[in-house]
Amino acid sequence: MKILEVKNLSVEARADKKTILKNISFEIEEKSIFVLIGPNGSGKSTLAYTLIGIPRFKITSGKIFFLGKEISKLPIYKRARMGLALGFQEPAYFKGISVENFLKACSKNSQQKEIEKALDLVGLEPKKFLKRKMDQQLSSGERKRIELASVIVMKPKLMILDEPDSGLDIIIYKELYDILDNIRQATNASILLITHREEIGFLADQAGFLNKGELVYKGKFDDVMIRYCQSVGRRKRCRKLKVKKT
Amino acid sequence: MQIPNLFLKSAKKCGYDVKLMQTSGISHLYIESNKILSLQGNPGLIIKTKRLSQGVAIKILVKKNVKIKKPVFLCFGILNPKGKQIILPEIILEKNSELKILAHCTFPQATKVIHKMKAKIELKKASKLFYTETHYHGENFGAEVVPNFKILLRQNTYLENKFILKQGSIGKLKINLEAILEKNSFAEIDSQIIGKGREDDVSIFDKLLLEGENSHSLIKLKGAAINGGKILFKGETRASKLAKNSRGHIDCQEIIIGKNSFAQSIPIISVENPEARITHEASIGKVNQKQLETLMARGLSEKQAISFIVRGVVK
Numbered sequence A: 001m002k003i004l005e006v007k008n009l010s011v012e013a014r015a016d017k018k019t020i021l022k023n024i025s026f027e028i029e030e031k032s033i034f035v036l037i038g039p040n041g042s043g044k045s046t047l048a049y050t051l052i053g054i055p056r057f058k059i060t061s062g063k064i065f066f067l068g069k070e071i072s073k074l075p076i077y078k079r080a081r082m083g084l085a086l087g088f089q090e091p092a093y094f095k096g097i098s099v100e101n102f103l104k105a106c107s108k109n110s111q112q113k114e115i116e117k118a119l120d121l122v123g124l125e126p127k128k129f130l131k132r133k134m135d136q137q138l139s140s141g142e143r144k145r146i147e148l149a150s151v152i153v154m155k156p157k158l159m160i161l162d163e164p165d166s167g168l169d170i171i172i173y174k175e176l177y178d179i180l181d182n183i184r185q186a187t188n189a190s191i192l193l194i195t196h197r198e199e200i201g202f203l204a205d206q207a208g209f210l211n212k213g214e215l216v217y218k219g220k221f222d223d224v225m226i227r228y229c230q231s232v233g234r235r236k237r238c239r240k241l242k243v244k245k246t
Numbered sequence B: 001m002q003i004p005n006l007f008l009k010s011a012k013k014c015g016y017d018v019k020l021m022q023t024s025g026i027s028h029l030y031i032e033s034n035k036i037l038s039l040q041g042n043p044g045l046i047i048k049t050k051r052l053s054q055g056v057a058i059k060i061l062v063k064k065n066v067k068i069k070k071p072v073f074l075c076f077g078i079l080n081p082k083g084k085q086i087i088l089p090e091i092i093l094e095k096n097s098e099l100k101i102l103a104h105c106t107f108p109q110a111t112k113v114i115h116k117m118k119a120k121i122e123l124k125k126a127s128k129l130f131y132t133e134t135h136y137h138g139e140n141f142g143a144e145v146v147p148n149f150k151i152l153l154r155q156n157t158y159l160e161n162k163f164i165l166k167q168g169s170i171g172k173l174k175i176n177l178e179a180i181l182e183k184n185s186f187a188e189i190d191s192q193i194i195g196k197g198r199e200d201d202v203s204i205f206d207k208l209l210l211e212g213e214n215s216h217s218l219i220k221l222k223g224a225a226i227n228g229g230k231i232l233f234k235g236e237t238r239a240s241k242l243a244k245n246s247r248g249h250i251d252c253q254e255i256i257i258g259k260n261s262f263a264q265s266i267p268i269i270s271v272e273n274p275e276a277r278i279t280h281e282a283s284i285g286k287v288n289q290k291q292l293e294t295l296m297a298r299g300l301s302e303k304q305a306i307s308f309i310v311r312g313v314v315k
């Protein structure tokens, strides 16, 4: 079954009526990982925000189907309650709120055990982090991991993760990919993963390349990567990829 | 010990340890209207009361060098929807003593309740007081509550004073607190208020006078004015000529939500000693949009998300 279907989606920013996404169509299968790549400003986050329903963006044409139901007009929290989750690229900080209370708020029925398990899964020691405050004293890497944990405890059917690997160092983002693989195994969720890093390739079932608001190519990750390198002028890298392919 | 169920329920709502409250031997004083329901002192801690026609006068005294480790519970309430209560506490900590008070004022059914309190507190040399007062005024906006504090901090004393009203409606609330700080004393005055409706009308005036060398003070207000609630806050700190090296700070953070809500913060600071320093910061603003979106993307409705954020700020 298809978890997500996006059909001819065009989106503008409400503030200045500027078109950001043009005629986007793609699908995500059950239990699969779809990797979305694209240069800065191409509209990746906007797509994520539109899928979850952030009202800053307006759908000017097209439709979004989640689990076969049209969700284009539902408010954010209703989409979330259906099992659609978004981990933000730049997560918000909450002064005065503990990690534990934040995770509890994110998970309607999660037991303490599951909250601790989620923290474990993202590599944060529960004992150390449950009582920490969700304020700027958290490092950005720690905050990103908590963001991921907060998506995990929702037990969603589709996780949209907006650059969960940015701002993490080399060893850590490799670890993160294992985490994502584990999440997929453990939760059966599909993942829409927005990233700049090609190292993610081994995980991808499908991929798409977004450029200037258009999904210019979709298919196998390696092919998408080649298009991406061609387009952003990384010729050397591109040649290498082609060589590897043949 | 006979504690009315409504007292316990409302104390629990405000976060008190109700089991501890009911432990035998724990010092306490429970008053409903002008009736003394239960009173328990302890060695070194004297609690006396005098019944008045519309309230009770109270004297609490901690003897010299006595440090009371377990908290003393004070509960003042009116259980009827209508009534008036005047509470006149005098709290004295003798030299080098220590006390922790958990006070709770409750008017759970109030439609027309008036509660006035005039407290006089004196901390003698090197004594320490931790005073927390939580309130529950029911859900009907039917209370008018006027607490008044006059506090004297002698040399080397320490005071933490918290006033918390976050559950239910408020009605009218007018707090006036004045404290004088002598040499080497420290006072933190902390208010946490959530006004949720059109009839919630709050004014808080905290005034601290730094009159001794090395005295330190902090006034904090964390508040939320929601759906027509009004909060007016005036925080004043003065350092007198004698207050060499004294430090004072006023910090006010408020969230404002919905039509007709109103929040105002007026800091007043004045310094007469060139080696004293007093600062203030204040912010009033709407709920952070990013926080709101984050929580809604986790399945919280807008209302749930706002209440979660407000609880974080007003803490």
Ligand SMILES: Nc1ncnc2c1ncn2[C@@H]1O[C@H](COP(=O)(O)OP(=O)(O)OP(=O)(O)O)[C@@H](O)[C@H]1O
Binding pocket: A013, A014, A015, A016, A018, A020, A038, A039, A040, A041, A042, A043, A044, A045, A046, A047, A056, A089
């Ligand atoms: N609220 C908004 N109003 C107007 N323009 C916006 C708004 N949000 C984003 N944009 C613009 O839309 C374009 C796409 O932005 P978006 O954040 O989706 O890019 P991105 O692909 O996620 O980039 P990055 O890799 O840097 O995260 C950019 O040109 C951006 O400036």
Ligand SMILES: [Mg+2]
Binding pocket: A044, A045, A046, A089, A162
């Ligand atoms: Mg982005």
